[in-house]
Amino acid sequence: FGRQLHLLDVVPSTQDELRRLAEQGAPEGTLVIAEQQTNGRGRMGRSWVSPAGKGIWMSLLLRPPVPLPLTPQLTLLAAVALSRAISREVPVKIGIKWPNDLLVGGKKISGILLESAAEDERLRYVVVGLGISVNLDAEDYPAELLDKAISLKMASGAPINRSGLIAIILEEFERLYDLYLEQGFAPIRSLWEAHSVTLNSETTLYTPQGAVLGIPRGLDDMGGLKVEISDGSYRTIYSAEIGDRVV
Ligand code: BTN
Numbered sequence: 001f002g003r004q005l006h007l008l009d010v011v012p013s014t015q016d017e018l019r020r021l022a023e024q025g026a027p028e029g030t031l032v033i034a035e036q037q038t039n040g041r042g043r044m045g046r047s048w049v050s051p052a053g054k055g056i057w058m059s060l061l062l063r064p065p066v067p068l069p070l071t072p073q074l075t076l077l078a079a080v081a082l083s084r085a086i087s088r089e090v091p092v093k094i095g096i097k098w099p100n101d102l103l104v105g106g107k108k109i110s111g112i113l114l115e116s117a118a119e120d121e122r123l124r125y126v127v128v129g130l131g132i133s134v135n136l137d138a139e140d141y142p143a144e145l146l147d148k149a150i151s152l153k154m155a156s157g158a159p160i161n162r163s164g165l166i167a168i169i170l171e172e173f174e175r176l177y178d179l180y181l182e183q184g185f186a187p188i189r190s191l192w193e194a195h196s197v198t199l200n201s202e203t204t205l206y207t208p209q210g211a212v213l214g215i216p217r218g219l220d221d222m223g224g225l226k227v228e229i230s231d232g233s234y235r236t237i238y239s240a241e242i243g244d245r246v247v
Pocket of ligand 1: 012013014015037039040041042043044046048050056057058059101110111112113129130131132
C-alpha cells in the first residue's frame with residue numbers, strides 16, 4: 001500500500017481526490033495524503049477539522065473482491081489496523097467505539113470514513129478515509145468539541161512524527177487486509193471485539209429507523225453489531241450512531 005502516493009498540499013477532501021483517481025483506474029493501494037483539508041468530511045454528513053500540518057488526513061484505495069453487503073467488515077478492519085498502528089507508535093490506550101471511532105480516555109482521536117462504488121452488488125472500489133488528530137493543540141478545536149475530541153500529542157504529552165506513523169499504518173493495514181483476503185472476517189472480528197469499548201454496557205443506538213436501547217454483545221458474520229434488547233431478543237444493527245453514554 002502507498003506505492004502510488006499522491007502528496008498534496010491543500011485540498012477540499014482527500015476522499016474526492018482519490019475517488020477521481022479510482023474512476024480513472026488507479027490500482028489498489030493508491031494513497032492520497034493532504035497537509036490540509038478545507039472541506040474534510042466525517043460520517044453522518046458531519047465536517048472534519050483538518051488544519052494544516054497537524055494531522056494525518058489521507059485516503060486509501062481498496063479494490064476488494066467482496067460483495068457490497070460485506071462493506072461493514074472493511075469498516076471494522078480499518079479500525080483495527082489503525083488502532084494497532086497507533087498503539088505501536090504512541091504510548092496511549094486505544095479503545096474502538098463501534099463501528100470505527102478510536103478513543104483515548106473516552107475522547108475521539110481518529111475517525112474513519114468509507115465510501116464505495118458498486119456494480120451489480122459487487123464492490124468496484126472502496127475509498128478508506130483516515131483522519132488522525134496527531135499534533136493538534138486545544139486551540140485547533142472548536143470549543144464545543146473539546147470535551148469529545150483529543151489529539152495524540154495532547155493525550156501522550158509529546159509531538160508525534162507523522163511520516164513514521166503513516167508508514168506503520170500502511171504496514172498494519174496491508175497485513176490485516178491480506179489476512180482478511182486469506183482467512184475471511186473471523187480473525188478481524190476477534191481483534192475488533194478485543195479492542196472494543198462498546199460491548200456489554202447498555203447504550204442507545206440511533207439508527208436510521210429510530211432509537212434502539214440495548215446491550216451490544218458482539219459482531220455477526222457480516223460485521224453488524226448484535227444488540228440484546230430488553231425482552232432478551234437480539235437485533236443486528238449495521239448503521240447507527242451510539243449515544244455518548246457508552247464512552
Ligand atoms: C468520522 O469520524 O466521522 C470520519 C472522519 C474521516 C476523516 C477523514 S480525513 C481524510 C478523509 N478525507 C475526508 O474528507 N474525510 C476523511
